[in-house]
Amino acid sequence: MAKPLRVGVIGAGRWSASAHLPGFQRSPLAELVVVCDLDRDTAQQRAQEFSIPEVVTDYCAILSRSDIDVVDIVTRGDHQQLVFEALEAGKHCLVEKPVCHDYRDVWRAHELAQSKNLKTKVGLTFRYAPAMMYAFDLIRQGFVGEPYIFNGYEQNSQWIDPDHPMDKRIHRTKPVGEAPWGTDLAREGITVSSLEGYGAPTIDIGLEMIGSDLRQVVGMLANLVPYRRRTNLDTERERINIDDADMFMAEARNGALFSMQSSYVTVGNYPGIEARIFGSQGAIKVRLVEEFGVIQTIHTATKDAVEFVQGNVPADYFPPGFRTDDPWSTVFYGNLVHNFCQEILEGDNHNQGNFAQSARVQEIINAVARSHRAHQWVNLPLQPDEGDAVQASPF
Numbered sequence: 056m057a058k059p060l061r062v063g064v065i066g067a068g069r070w071s072a073s074a075h076l077p078g079f080q081r082s083p084l085a086e087l088v089v090v091c092d093l094d095r096d097t098a099q100q101r102a103q104e105f106s107i108p109e110v111v112t113d114y115c116a117i118l119s120r121s122d123i124d125v126v127d128i129v130t131r132g133d134h135q136q137l138v139f140e141a142l143e144a145g146k147h148c149l150v151e152k153p154v155c156h157d158y159r160d161v162w163r164a165h166e167l168a169q170s171k172n173l174k175t176k177v178g179l180t181f182r183y184a185p186a187m188m189y190a191f192d193l194i195r196q197g198f199v200g201e202p203y204i205f206n207g208y209e210q211n212s213q214w215i216d217p218d219h220p221m222d223k224r225i226h227r228t229k230p231v232g233e234a235p236w237g238t239d240l241a242r243e244g245i246t247v248s249s250l251e252g253y254g255a256p257t258i259d260i261g262l263e264m265i266g267s268d269l270r271q272v273v274g275m276l277a278n279l280v281p282y283r284r285r286t287n288l289d290t291e292r293e294r295i296n297i298d299d300a301d302m303f304m305a306e307a308r309n310g311a312l313f314s315m316q317s318s319y320v321t322v323g324n325y326p327g328i329e330a331r332i333f334g335s336q337g338a339i340k341v342r343l344v345e346e347f348g349v350i351q352t353i354h355t356a357t358k359d360a361v362e363f364v365q366g367n368v369p370a371d372y373f374p375p376g377f378r379t380d381d382p383w384s385t386v387f388y389g390n391l392v393h394n395f396c397q398e399i400l401e402g403d404n405h406n407q408g409n410f411a412q413s414a415r416v417q418e419i420i421n422a423v424a425r426s427h428r429a430h431q432w433v434n435l436p437l438q439p440d441e442g443d444a445v446q447a448s449p450f
């Protein structure tokens with residue numbers, strides 16, 4: 056077997072602990088070497104939990120090392136600077152979404168990685184759910200036939216309670232030097248939030264299921280819960296104009312219809328994803344909503360037997376070290392991390408869910424925001440000077 060890849064992880068918070076670190080710890084293709092967090096105690100706690108030999112508080116101490124192959128960025132907020140620095144330092148790079156808020160910057164990052172022969176991967180977690188991977192394979196094998204319609208839903212109720220702080224970070228002092236988001240109260244000035252934070256992975260799944268880029272989109276962003284607590288330190292609610300629900304529809308280049316809805320004020324449990332594909336031969340529905348201990352289901356139907364039946368996901372779609380009591384985050388991310396290590400070690404052109412794919416998704420997010428602001432259909436690809444000038448939330 057090839058020598059395991061040596062991994063440095065930047066960010067040791069909640070998602071790192073429940074998704075990234077277990078994935079790298081269990082993959083036989085990886086070795087966790089160093090973990091970094093601004094908060095030393097947090098980094099030390101993770102090092103202990105996941106048997107990581109080294110702890111640092113300055114990420115430059117990882118990037119400057121020649122014995123680290125992969126850098127994993129799991130911080131909250133803006134990832135753009137860290138991504139470019141990691142690539143400049145010659146590291147294969149896994150990063151949480153969004154890579155950058157403007158799709159043109161994601162393309163730049165992709166091109167930089169390509170120029171240095173580096174592999175990239177984005178936290179498009181749900182394409183790695185075993186049921187979703189199985190569905191993709193069924194589609195490749197022709198089960199659905201010609202794709203006609205995709206419907207994607209990402210719904211959870213994380214922020215249905217207005218007193219739940221909008222900013223997920225746990226602040227000990229008021230953040231300084233950050234422009235507060237959601238302060239433009241015009242309909243057109245709404246800050247992109249749910250669509251980027253939660254819609255992105257479902258758009259990714261939809262593109263894979265229909266096997267095509269989109270030609271045009273029309274959509275709207277809404278602010279259904281207008282008054283919220285901004286941070287854990289605030290005691291009063293304030294008006295924050297933020298996209299907590301959105302819908303768009305689109306026409307794909309291959310003629311398929313595409314619809315999406317994302318919201319974090321819709322009652323339901325995590326991850327909250329449902330993806331439906333209907334084609335000339337059959338249809339598949341994958342549901343990734345944790346309910347009563349079940350983390351995923353797949354139902355299929357054919358044009359000759361139109362009643363949907365529940366399928367079993369074969370064992371080889373589950374990640375190394377899978378345990379039946381694993382949370383969904385560990386199962387899905389276990390596949391993501393292991394797949395990334397395989398892609399790096401195999402060294403060929405395979406690199407699913409990479410920065411190029413993330414740029415395609417981000418361009419659609421930017422186009423939907425533009426459609427909302429202009430009250431009209433928007434064509435894709437966007438023209439070169441059409442970025443998303445509107446601020447996106449860093450929650």
Ligand SMILES: NC(=O)c1ccc[n+]([C@@H]2O[C@H](COP(=O)([O-])OP(=O)(O)OC[C@H]3O[C@@H](n4cnc5c(N)ncnc54)[C@H](O)[C@@H]3O)[C@@H](O)[C@H]2O)c1
Nearest residue numbers: 066067068069070071091092093094129130131151178180
């Ligand atoms: N893909 C998914 O399904 C999914 C799910 C949940 C969270 N996420 C993403 O994961 C990221 C992390 O979320 P979280 O819930 O773990 O946040 P968190 O606030 O719990 O943890 C982030 C950690 O990063 C550290 N950090 C911030 N800047 C740093 C820097 N420059 N150097 C070193 N450490 C730094 C913080 O101290 C903190 O401990 C976010 O981008 C979030 O959107 C993705």
